[in-house]
Amino acid sequence: xxxxxxxxxxxxxKRGQNVTFRCDPISEHNRLYWYxxxxxxxxxxxxxxxxxxxLEKSRLLSDRFSAERPKGSFSTLEIQRTEQGDSxxxxxxxxxxxxxxxxxxxxxxxx
Amino acid sequence: GENxxxxxxxxxxxxGDSAVIKCTYSDSASNYFPxxxxxxxxxxQLIIDIxxxxxxxxxxxxxxxxxxxAKHFSLHITETQPEDSAVYFCAASVGTGxxxxxxxxxxxxxxxx
Numbered sequence: 001x002x003x004x005x006x007x008x009x010x011x012x013x014k015r016g017q018n019v020t021f022r023c024d025p026i027s028e029h030n031r032l033y034w035y036x037x038x039x040x041x042x043x044x045x046x047x048x049x050x051x052x053x054x055l056e057k058s059r060l061l062s063d064r065f066s067a068e069r070p071k072g073s074f075s076t077l078e079i080q081r082t083e084q085g086d087s088x089x090x091x092x093x094x095x096x097x098x099x100x101x102x103x104x105x106x107x108x109x110x111x
Numbered sequence: 112g113e114n115x116x117x118x119x120x121x122x123x124x125x126x127g128d129s130a131v132i133k134c135t136y137s138d139s140a141s142n143y144f145p146x147x148x149x150x151x152x153x154x155x156q157l158i159i160d161i162x163x164x165x166x167x168x169x170x171x172x173x174x175x176x177x178x179x180x181a182k183h184f185s186l187h188i189t190e191t192q193p194e195d196s197a198v199y200f201c202a203a204s205v206g207t208g209x210x211x212x213x214x215x216x217x218x219x220x221x222x223x224x
Contacts (some may be wrong), residue, residue: 012121013175031210033212040216040217041217042117042200042202042214042215042216042217043155043214044214045211045212045213045214048210048211050210055210056210062186078133091155093155096146098143098160099145099157099160100145100157100212102154102156103154104154104192105154
């Protein structure tokens with residue numbers, strides 16, 4: 001499969017625990033995005049990378065969220081000290097220009 | 112600020128009728144406006160996009176119009192079919208380089224057979 005992949009697909013965690021998600025973009029895509037989507041809402045921008053550089057991070061994102069793309073290929077999104085309000089679908093997308101190709105998402109449930 | 116508003120939130124049409132979804136954006140520097148379709152339990156997929164140097168674009172039954180002066184753009188689906196039923200999101204590029212994308216809240220379209 002040459003599309004965008006995300007792992008894990010589902011994650012259930014207890015409040016206060018740390019979680020890390022991985023995104024593998026389409027190999028030739030230099031730009032990678034993270035979004036959060038809750039039921040009935042559109043994807044909410046979290047951050048994006050141009051190659052390995054994190055160029056922008058949403059002001060809505062607390063310090064508990066951090067993302068990396070160390071070699072300009074795959075990316076990880078870590079949430080520390082999870083809260084129930086973090087429960088959502090976390091989507092990754094990649095592109096070179098224009099159309100963003102989305103991964104299947106990681107559904108996080110914080111209990 | 113950076114904001115994209117989308118209306119209506121739900122839309123129900125009879126098969127064969129047309130559907131129109133409207134969006135407004137706040138960043139006058141926005142220059143790229145994609146539309147994504149998301150079926151239940153699936154990832155968003157691009158159906159059509161338009162850049163700011165074009166006023167209208169059409170692809171078979173789907174068309175998008177852009178009014179830069181008024182900062183609004185619309186999706187038009189003609190001859191709707193039951194398989195068009197899904198959630199549709201508009202989006203606009205914002206910020207330096209136009210790389211950041213802000214999505215609308217979505218329109219749930221029901222096409223009744």
